Amino acid sequence: SQRAPLETVLMVGAPLKSPRGQWHPPRKPPHVGCGVFGGCTGDCEGPVMLVGDSGVGKTCLLVRFKDGAFLAGSFISTVGIDFRNKVLTVDGVKVKLQIWDTAGQERFRSVTHAYYRDAHALLLLYDVTNKASFDNIQAWLTEIHEYAQQDVVLMLLGNKVDSTQDRVVKREDGEKLAKEYGVPFMETSAKSGLNVELAFTAIAKELKHRSMKLPNEPKFKLHDYVKKEVRGSGCCRS
Numbered sequence: 001s002q003r004a005p006l007e008t009v010l011m012v013g014a015p016l017k018s019p020r021g022q023w024h025p026p027r028k029p030p031h032v033g034c035g036v037f038g039g040c041t042g043d044c045e046g047p048v049m050l051v052g053d054s055g056v057g058k059t060c061l062l063v064r065f066k067d068g069a070f071l072a073g074s075f076i077s078t079v080g081i082d083f084r085n086k087v088l089t090v091d092g093v094k095v096k097l098q099i100w101d102t103a104g105q106e107r108f109r110s111v112t113h114a115y116y117r118d119a120h121a122l123l124l125l126y127d128v129t130n131k132a133s134f135d136n137i138q139a140w141l142t143e144i145h146e147y148a149q150q151d152v153v154l155m156l157l158g159n160k161v162d163s164t165q166d167r168v169v170k171r172e173d174g175e176k177l178a179k180e181y182g183v184p185f186m187e188t189s190a191k192s193g194l195n196v197e198l199a200f201t202a203i204a205k206e207l208k209h210r211s212m213k214l215p216n217e218p219k220f221k222l223h224d225y226v227k228k229e230v231r232g233s234g235c236c237r238s
Contacts, residue, residue: 046207047098047118048200051140052125053133054103057159060190061125062101065200070191081115088204093212095204116147121203125157126174128187129166134158134173141181153206153222155184157199162189184226198229 050058059082060071066084082101087094100119102112124140126133137156144154158174161167171187178185184202188195202225209220 044093044208044211045096045098046120046203047100048121048123048203049100049102049115049119050123050125051102051112051144053127053130053136053140056125056127056130056133057190058125059101061123061157061159061188061196061199062099064190064193064196066099068193070193081111086200088201090201090204090208093208095208097200097204097207099200113143113147116144117149119148119152121153121155121207122148123155123157123199123203125159125188126169127160128158128169128174129160129163131168134169134177137177153203154181155186155199155202155222155226156181158185158187160189160191161187161194162191184223186226186230195230195233198226198233202226202229 050062052058062082062084063069063071066086081103084099084101085096086099087096089095100115102115122144124137124144126137128134144152156174156178158169158171174185174187186195186199188199190196202222205220205225206222209217213219
């Protein structure tokens, strides 16, 4: 089947820090068409890429966000790349997220590499019940450093927190790793829906604010927004 052509999209960006040094600051986002963000009607668009090991729940997270449903039972792993779109309204502005669900298996990694450069936001997932998926996060970050845009916005998600009895990765471990790399972090559950909407809303807010910041509007701080909203959700009691 033919893959839909990728559209020119606006940059989302917060610089990613790594042990090899801080990345360059985000460039000013380009404007598309007739100035979508200056009164012209139209969607603010941005591609969001879901990455992480196979089985961490990327597809389930996407389906929960897109359709409000949970994929119970076994299902076939994603082959290559799958696409879904959803429009969120952020402060009265429609933000269209083009979400790319990627295969986590090594044999599809070259396909994933080809899409990194066009992604303006990345949600990097691990499974809190699978220590190996957490240990592999640093390898994924190295890959992102190599292939993604320097100013890509990145968020780390510890998924499947509904499986409390099977948890092997502590929340504090996720927070520590996220702090090391200077990225926002939250725990999620595609099964219960915990923080799923919040994760994508945070990305949408980042896109909107970077694309149409008003002169007197305070700077949107993604880290602070995530910390505040996560604290308010009460997720950290798990």
